[in-house]
Amino acid sequence: MLASRHPQLNKHGELIHLLTLEGLPRDVIHHILDTASTFLSVHEREVKKVPLLRGKSVFNLFFENSTRTRTTFEIAAKRLSADVINLDIARSSTAKGETLLDTIANLSAMHADMFVVRHGESGAPFLIAQHCAPHVHVVNAGDGRHAHPTQGLLDMYTIRHYKKDFSGLTVAIIGDIVHSRVARSDIHALSILGVPEIRGVGPKTLVPGDLAPMGVHVYHDLADGIRDADVIIMLRLQNERMTGAMLPSAGEYFKTFGLKPEKLQLAKPDCIVMHPGPINRGVEIDSAVADGTHSVILPQVTFGIAVRMAVMSIIAGNEP
Amino acid sequence: MKILIRKGRLVDPASGRDEVGDLAIAAGRIVGLGRVPADFQPNRTIDATGFVVAPGLVDLATRLREPGHEHEGMLESELNAAAAGGVTSLVCLPDTDPPLDEPGLLEMLKFRARNLSLARVFPLGALTRGLGGDALTEMAELTEAGCIGFSQAEVPIADTSILLRALQYASTYRYGVWLRPQDAWLGRGVAASGPLATRLGLTGVPVASSVRAWNWTVCPTSGEAGLSPHFPSSRPRPAMSRPTFPPT
Amino acid sequence: MSTLLLDAEALYVELRAGVRRLLQPDTAMVGIWSGGAWLAERLQHDLQRPGAHGVISSTLHRDDFGSRGLAGGADATSLPFDVEGRPILLIDDVLYTGRTVRAVINELFDFGRPASVMLAVLVDRGGRELPIEPAFAAARVSLPRGQRLALAKEGDRFTFSIQDTR
Numbered sequence: 112m113l114a115s116r117h118p119q120l121n122k123h124g125e126l127i128h129l130l131t132l133e134g135l136p137r138d139v140i141h142h143i144l145d146t147a148s149t150f151l152s153v154h155e156r157e158v159k160k161v162p163l164l165r166g167k168s169v170f171n172l173f174f175e176n177s178t179r180t181r182t183t184f185e186i187a188a189k190r191l192s193a194d195v196i197n198l199d200i201a202r203s204s205t206a207k208g209e210t211l212l213d214t215i216a217n218l219s220a221m222h223a224d225m226f227v228v229r230h231g232e233s234g235a236p237f238l239i240a241q242h243c244a245p246h247v248h249v250v251n252a253g254d255g256r257h258a259h260p261t262q263g264l265l266d267m268y269t270i271r272h273y274k275k276d277f278s279g280l281t282v283a284i285i286g287d288i289v290h291s292r293v294a295r296s297d298i299h300a301l302s303i304l305g306v307p308e309i310r311g312v313g314p315k316t317l318v319p320g321d322l323a324p325m326g327v328h329v330y331h332d333l334a335d336g337i338r339d340a341d342v343i344i345m346l347r348l349q350n351e352r353m354t355g356a357m358l359p360s361a362g363e364y365f366k367t368f369g370l371k372p373e374k375l376q377l378a379k380p381d382c383i384v385m386h387p388g389p390i391n392r393g394v395e396i397d398s399a400v401a402d403g404t405h406s407v408i409l410p411q412v413t414f415g416i417a418v419r420m421a422v423m424s425i426i427a428g429n430e431p
Numbered sequence: 432m433k434i435l436i437r438k439g440r441l442v443d444p445a446s447g448r449d450e451v452g453d454l455a456i457a458a459g460r461i462v463g464l465g466r467v468p469a470d471f472q473p474n475r476t477i478d479a480t481g482f483v484v485a486p487g488l489v490d491l492a493t494r495l496r497e498p499g500h501e502h503e504g505m506l507e508s509e510l511n512a513a514a515a516g517g518v519t520s521l522v523c524l525p526d527t528d529p530p531l532d533e534p535g536l537l538e539m540l541k542f543r544a545r546n547l548s549l550a551r552v553f554p555l556g557a558l559t560r561g562l563g564g565d566a567l568t569e570m571a572e573l574t575e576a577g578c579i580g581f582s583q584a585e586v587p588i589a590d591t592s593i594l595l596r597a598l599q600y601a602s603t604y605r606y607g608v609w610l611r612p613q614d615a616w617l618g619r620g621v622a623a624s625g626p627l628a629t630r631l632g633l634t635g636v637p638v639a640s641s642v643r644a645w646n647w648t649v650c651p652t653s654g655e656a657g658l659s660p661h662f663p664s665s666r667p668r669p670a671m672s673r674p675t676f677p678p679t
Numbered sequence: 680m681s682t683l684l685l686d687a688e689a690l691y692v693e694l695r696a697g698v699r700r701l702l703q704p705d706t707a708m709v710g711i712w713s714g715g716a717w718l719a720e721r722l723q724h725d726l727q728r729p730g731a732h733g734v735i736s737s738t739l740h741r742d743d744f745g746s747r748g749l750a751g752g753a754d755a756t757s758l759p760f761d762v763e764g765r766p767i768l769l770i771d772d773v774l775y776t777g778r779t780v781r782a783v784i785n786e787l788f789d790f791g792r793p794a795s796v797m798l799a800v801l802v803d804r805g806g807r808e809l810p811i812e813p814a815f816a817a818a819r820v821s822l823p824r825g826q827r828l829a830l831a832k833e834g835d836r837f838t839f840s841i842q843d844t845r
Binding site: 125145148149152153156157158162163424427 | 740744745746753789
């Protein structure tokens with residue numbers, strides 16, 4: 112993560128793994144977004160598949176459960192005609208004490224071409240990328256609290272789709288930023304794409320002051336944070352925050368930081384509201400907003416498949 | 432055996448010496464430093480041009496892995512590594528498995544180290560049984576078995592009344608207690624709090640953890656208490672006066 | 680860059696005559712991106728065909744993805760009619776190994792089952808690596824492997840250029 116060379120770029124500056132958005136050149140990100148719009152049109156065809164990854168095996172290694180994300184990766188890989196194998200890691204070898212690297216070595220021996228990895232420890236996909244065979248590509252589907260690059264990319268795709276130009280935007284990220292890998296990936300991407308005003312909004316226990324070096328203006332008041340925003344990205348509030356004494360209750364959070372229609376009035380009239388899902392109605396977001404005209408939460412899901420198809424096809428076509 | 436070490440850079444902090452010169456050893460003692468008696472007839476001469484000649488280095492906090500962590504290292508490997516780096520004396524921490532809270536364990540450790548004859552080992556005994564922070568260890572017995580002081584390694588004692596009693600008991604015999612200032616709850620984290628931990632998504636340990644623990648340990652209590660070298664903060668330490676325990 | 684004695688404008692006139700003979704009333708003309716697409720656009724206008732021509736890209740079905748990665752033009756395919764049961768006439772500027780046409784046919788079949796597929800090209804330069812033949816070619820030339828023949832558009836005029844690929 113702190114290496115000065117990019118483990119995810121080959122010597123020609125082409126993407127061979129997708130581990131984090133931090134440090135990626137702007138045109139690599141735009142290339143992924145451009146490719147994603149190609150794949151959106153594939154959905155409209157009678158045959159919704161293209162043969163780009165035919166004959167390749169994509170292994171979904173989800174050390175943390177997530178049916179949603181795993182399903183979108185599976186759909187994306189199958190639309191590229193890849194063979195998809197889902198590995199129920201939690202219940203198998205790791206539970207028996209096998210180390211991460213031994214697991215990877217065993218899977219590589221089964222001729223995997225691509226690993227899509229979600230892991231509870233920050234940095235695990237980097238370790239895998241360093242130790243897998245040279246022709247194998249790694250996609251980070253979320254590591255600890257550190258990064259969720261495909262979510263960051265689909266969020267950027269969504270913003271580009273509705274707003275076209277990043278250079279004049281005010282983007283507010285609201286919620287549990289300190290525990291969110293989605294927020295970190297979004298912040299890096301927004302910064303690389305040249306968004307001038309990135310805001311982090313939430314109580315001090317969830318939005319620390321030391322986000323400033325990442326280029327974020329921190330707000331602890333929802334009204335101030337939302338004012339004149341072009342894009343609002345809501346983050347999911349997890350129950351553990353109550354047990355960890357970061358928040359007293361979901362009710363109080365909704366009262367002070369929940370996104371309700373009257374608060375939304377403070378943003379720009381054409382503001383879009385995004386959410387990585389799954390949404391907690393009545394906790395971080397009011398149903399009226401989630402289902403309202405500003406919400407682009409459902410299109411995000413469609414974009415997510417196209418973005419993942421783009422990422423997989425780009426990295427599979429580049430040699431180490 | 433008379434040994435002559437020639438033309439090395441002699442570095443001796445005790446005397447403030449830092450110059451190129453010769454060093455003569457006879458019968459295990461230094462008989463000439465800088466300049467050597469003209470009639471010195473060495474059995475062995477070592478050319479130390481370009482090398483530093485210094486008193487053996489002392490590492491104040493090491494882990495020798497025995498007992499309990501032999502898959503990570505053994506006394507031989509650790510002491511060899513020390514000697515290769517010029518470290519001739521090591522203070523080792525008591526967080527072995529089991530922790531060094533029994534005289535027998537200490538005696539075994541010292542015996543093995545002595546037989547290896549690679550570097551001198553000065554063990555710290557556990558301040559509380561099993562490092563659990565509940566019951567005191569037999570500090571007198573442990574000292575007799577060879578420990579030079581007492582420590583909790585990186586396991587803070589949460590119950591401050593027990594910490595006070597442990598310090599009081601140790602001060603009865605004027606034993607040194609080496610404590611890492613670390614609050615039991617604030618200290619739970621994997622990286623120092625700050626922009627880097629936030630950027631990487633790691634649970635941080637705020638400076639308050641050390642400062643709070645330091646303040647408690649040093650200022651209100653008194654007695655013979657020495658503090659370990661690990662103070663994980665760049666902030667200046669509060670001035671430390673010689674502490675004394677309240678009369679009991 | 681040098682200009683071979685290939686007058687692209689003159690060859691276009693030949694192509695137009697040949698295509699006119701191949702067309703049935705319901706044939707859809709589809710130009711292969713990018714040179715074939717320019718030709719199809721002009722043909723559609725000059726022959727006063729109803730409706731719109733199609734554009735098709737080989738990018739998603741190419742067989743060199745593993746070595747070259749995803750090439751440009753991946754989102755160029757645009758077929759504003761129903762492929763199912765239609766006679767299709769593919770138009771391209773240069774026919775060489777035949778691999779682009781193979782990929783284009785695969786792409787076409789992702790949209791439906793055409794009644795028939797025919798091919799008309801401006802220049803057939805030989806060197807086929809697959810069993811693909813045009814129904815009409817305005818010119819047949821022979822070029823060494825290391826040279827690439829490409830159609831260019833300057834304003835409204837077509838020109839040919841030859842580039843060394845080495």
